[in-house]
Amino acid sequence: MGVSRKIEGFMSQSSWIRKMFEDGAKLKKQYGAENVFDFSLGNPNVPPPVRFKEVLGEIAGEDIPGMHAYMPNAGYPETREAIAGYLSKEHTVSLSADHIILTCGAGGALNVILKTLLDPGDEVIVPTPFFVEYTFYVDNHGGVTKLVETKDDFSLDLMAIGDAITEKTKVVLINSPNNPTGKVYDEESINKLADLLDEKSRGYGTEIYLVSDEPYSTIVYDGVKVPSVLKAYRNSIIATSYSKTVSIPGERIGFIAASPELSDLEKIMSGAILCNRILGFVNASALMQRVITKMQGITVDVEEYRRKRELLCDGLSSLGYRFVKPEGAFYLFPRTPIEDDVEFVRLLQKKNILTVPGSGFGKPGHFRISYCVDDATIINSMKGFGEVISSL
Amino acid sequence: MGVSRKIEGFMSQSSWIRKMFEDGAKLKKQYGAENVFDFSLGNPNVPPPVRFKEVLGEIAGEDIPGMHAYMPNAGYPETREAIAGYLSKEHTVSLSADHIILTCGAGGALNVILKTLLDPGDEVIVPTPFFVEYTFYVDNHGGVTKLVETKDDFSLDLMAIGDAITEKTKVVLINSPNNPTGKVYDEESINKLADLLDEKSRGYGTEIYLVSDEPYSTIVYDGVKVPSVLKAYRNSIIATSYSKTVSIPGERIGFIAASPELSDLEKIMSGAILCNRILGFVNASALMQRVITKMQGITVDVEEYRRKRELLCDGLSSLGYRFVKPEGAFYLFPRTPIEDDVEFVRLLQKKNILTVPGSGFGKPGHFRISYCVDDATIINSMKGFGEVISSL
Numbered sequence: 201m202g203v204s205r206k207i208e209g210f211m212s213q214s215s216w217i218r219k220m221f222e223d224g225a226k227l228k229k230q231y232g233a234e235n236v237f238d239f240s241l242g243n244p245n246v247p248p249p250v251r252f253k254e255v256l257g258e259i260a261g262e263d264i265p266g267m268h269a270y271m272p273n274a275g276y277p278e279t280r281e282a283i284a285g286y287l288s289k290e291h292t293v294s295l296s297a298d299h300i301i302l303t304c305g306a307g308g309a310l311n312v313i314l315k316t317l318l319d320p321g322d323e324v325i326v327p328t329p330f331f332v333e334y335t336f337y338v339d340n341h342g343g344v345t346k347l348v349e350t351k352d353d354f355s356l357d358l359m360a361i362g363d364a365i366t367e368k369t370k371v372v373l374i375n376s377p378n379n380p381t382g383k384v385y386d387e388e389s390i391n392k393l394a395d396l397l398d399e400k401s402r403g404y405g406t407e408i409y410l411v412s413d414e415p416y417s418t419i420v421y422d423g424v425k426v427p428s429v430l431k432a433y434r435n436s437i438i439a440t441s442y443s444k445t446v447s448i449p450g451e452r453i454g455f456i457a458a459s460p461e462l463s464d465l466e467k468i469m470s471g472a473i474l475c476n477r478i479l480g481f482v483n484a485s486a487l488m489q490r491v492i493t494k495m496q497g498i499t500v501d502v503e504e505y506r507r508k509r510e511l512l513c514d515g516l517s518s519l520g521y522r523f524v525k526p527e528g529a530f531y532l533f534p535r536t537p538i539e540d541d542v543e544f545v546r547l548l549q550k551k552n553i554l555t556v557p558g559s560g561f562g563k564p565g566h567f568r569i570s571y572c573v574d575d576a577t578i579i580n581s582m583k584g585f586g587e588v589i590s591s592l
Numbered sequence: 593m594g595v596s597r598k599i600e601g602f603m604s605q606s607s608w609i610r611k612m613f614e615d616g617a618k619l620k621k622q623y624g625a626e627n628v629f630d631f632s633l634g635n636p637n638v639p640p641p642v643r644f645k646e647v648l649g650e651i652a653g654e655d656i657p658g659m660h661a662y663m664p665n666a667g668y669p670e671t672r673e674a675i676a677g678y679l680s681k682e683h684t685v686s687l688s689a690d691h692i693i694l695t696c697g698a699g700g701a702l703n704v705i706l707k708t709l710l711d712p713g714d715e716v717i718v719p720t721p722f723f724v725e726y727t728f729y730v731d732n733h734g735g736v737t738k739l740v741e742t743k744d745d746f747s748l749d750l751m752a753i754g755d756a757i758t759e760k761t762k763v764v765l766i767n768s769p770n771n772p773t774g775k776v777y778d779e780e781s782i783n784k785l786a787d788l789l790d791e792k793s794r795g796y797g798t799e800i801y802l803v804s805d806e807p808y809s810t811i812v813y814d815g816v817k818v819p820s821v822l823k824a825y826r827n828s829i830i831a832t833s834y835s836k837t838v839s840i841p842g843e844r845i846g847f848i849a850a851s852p853e854l855s856d857l858e859k860i861m862s863g864a865i866l867c868n869r870i871l872g873f874v875n876a877s878a879l880m881q882r883v884i885t886k887m888q889g890i891t892v893d894v895e896e897y898r899r900k901r902e903l904l905c906d907g908l909s910s911l912g913y914r915f916v917k918p919e920g921a922f923y924l925f926p927r928t929p930i931e932d933d934v935e936f937v938r939l940l941q942k943k944n945i946l947t948v949p950g951s952g953f954g955k956p957g958h959f960r961i962s963y964c965v966d967d968a969t970i971i972n973s974m975k976g977f978g979e980v981i982s983s984l
Contacts, residue, residue, distance in 0.1 A: 206711070
């Protein structure tokens with residue numbers, strides 16, 4: 201009678217990630233944190249760049265009247281300009297402050313975009329496996345999520361996306377580098393996706409927006425580069441944050457960047473500014489906005505994550521685990537040696553290894569390992585990973 | 593075709609406050625900021641307490657691993673404990689960390705509460721005049737706002753509230769000290785409201801939650817005290833922030849505090865923690881959470897606002913304006929000398945005085961003056977206020 205029926209339903213399904221987290225907390229109490237191998241959460245453990253600390257200290261020490269007051273609803277103009285300037289170079293497109301809105305992380309950005317765009321029943325196409333929060337975000341604003349499988353190597357299946365598009369498709373939501381797979385969609389596939397969306401929206405007489413959630417954009421390996429959706433497709437919008445690239449997810453700062461060629465650009469940006477306000481975000485922290493103004497192009501030490509990736513991939517590979525080697529982010533998404541991924545994750549848990557079943561990401565038969573952990577956690581977990589696979 | 597129909601509608605109605613803000617920006621460019629008397633926005637101009645600066649400096653300078661990482665979804669346990677401890681004393685109820693959730697300001701808190709509680713079509717009763725964002729917040733989560741007039745002195749009209757309650761009433765949402773009137777509902781009226789809600793929910797076999805939005809709780813004058821809803825009513829929830837009490841609205845930090853006797857307490861708190869996450873807030877800034885842990889009971893210099901209130905009330909009163917003297921917050925809500933409040937606000941604007949018509953708060957025939965401005969703005973505006981009233 202208290203909680204709404206929908207939220208009650210969500211709670212009973214519960215998030216796998218959260219469940220693992222709670223079980224993990226119990227195990228840690230029982231066995232000591234150093235004896236539990238917690239790969240369940242994507243909470244970055246590589247520290248923020250040294251420059252972040254310096255800039256934070258400087259700005260926190262300043263004494264400017266109104267520095268903690270409300271700013272214009274889109275964020276500080278100078279922050280928006282700094283981001284636009286940096287992105288213009290990175291994406292080789294011409295962005296101004298008018299194309300940028302500061303947000304409460306990428307989660308905030310996505311909710312603002314979806315609320316701005318979706319009419320009831322509008323469809324949002326999401327390639328699987330996918331970040332579990334998306335279905336909630338889409339549902340929050342009356343949309344319908346349509347999941348579309350990716351190929352075996354987790355690359356986009358354009359045929360399947362094409363088949364899924366209807367006249368009700370308003371958004372295609374991609375996440376690259378991907379959580380949970382670490383896949384980075386290459387330039388060719390993004391260009392082909394853009395062609396497909398162009399063709400389909402012309403065919404239906406609609407606008408289909410490509411929303412790219414890319415908080416891991418600078419965490420990429422082996423010279424891989426995340427192609428620019430802003431360059432590839434006129435109706436593209438980036439939702440992102442500094443949570444992973446600067447290792448400050450607790451500070452809740454990100455932004456929306458819209459293609460200058462977006463159809464209905466001005467109205468969509470005004471709508472998004474309104475939605476940022478009426479959803480209760482209002483804005484990202486004033487202090488953090490001023491900090492990231494001075495942090496453009498500065499990123500965490502990706503070499504740290506690369507080393508962890510090698511440790512994990514080499515270790516699991518030699519034990520007989522099969523996976524697609526991630527090109528970015530800090531997740532590995534191996535196949536489970538048995539079909540039942542939930543059961544397999546339980547077997548790992550008995551060895552004090554905490555992971556998340558692929559079912560939680562819309563892809564059974566797999567499990568997710570977040571390798572944003574100490575090297576020791578990776579190294580010391582190998583015994584358990586080995587015992588489980590050889591027991592099957 | 594881009595923006596959703598609903599958001600398009602919201603944009604065309606537009607917020608009066610925002611409209612005034614934009615017109616004001618134009619006037620300031622034209623005449624110079626010192627010649628424009630901007631009473632349109634509730635952006636506090638009294639600086640944060642000195643202690644805030646000190647604590648911020650200390651905490652920003654610390655070097656604790658993970659201090660900018662994700663924390664548990666309800667917020668830092670120690671922050672929740674500090675808030676619970678302070679509130680327990682203030683409200684003389686026994687709260688623990690389990691009753692507190694950190695949020696992205698009071699706007700975030702209200703959205704989280706409403707999403708947690710509302711089924712489609714559930715009714716939320718709001719006494720008018722009211723903070724304009726409420727109708728958006730309620731609509732975000734499928735609820736229906738039912739506006740109920742207050743009495744001439746802006747006190748609660750319990751008869752009218754009683755008449756408005758139906759079996760679909762899930763929430764009564766009050767705001768005290770009130771924006772835009774500065775009214776503080778006294779203990780007797782809160783107790784009677786509690787009795788009414790008790791009686792009605794027993795009658796209908798429902799639970800009616802009293803949600804109290806009280807970000808101005810410590811900005812009160814003449815010894816007035818905001819009575820405790822937690823003490824008065826078992827099904828009460830506070831939504832609040834440090835935006836006004838510590839003058840840091842840009843930092844987006846607030847909290848939810850639930851009555852320990854809340855029906856369905858555990859489920860509602862779990863639901864709210866889930867909603868905080870899936871709405872994209874995840875949490876308030878990690879840094880700010882740690883700052884406010886050390887700021888319990890510390891508030892801005894209320895004497896500053898009291899002095900501004902006197903300046904404004906004395907000035908306008910002697911010019912012949914009629915109003916209920918505010919008991920808290922930093923708003924004055926006089927009657928307009930002519931019936932058409934929008935027209936009257938336009939007349940003031942011609943004298944470079946920016947205010948907001950009462951229509952924007954569901955109460956025509958009035959206008960709102962935000963007096964969180966420099967004393968000079970108040971003093972120098974009196975000429976224009978006088979010219980307008982004597983021209984009518």
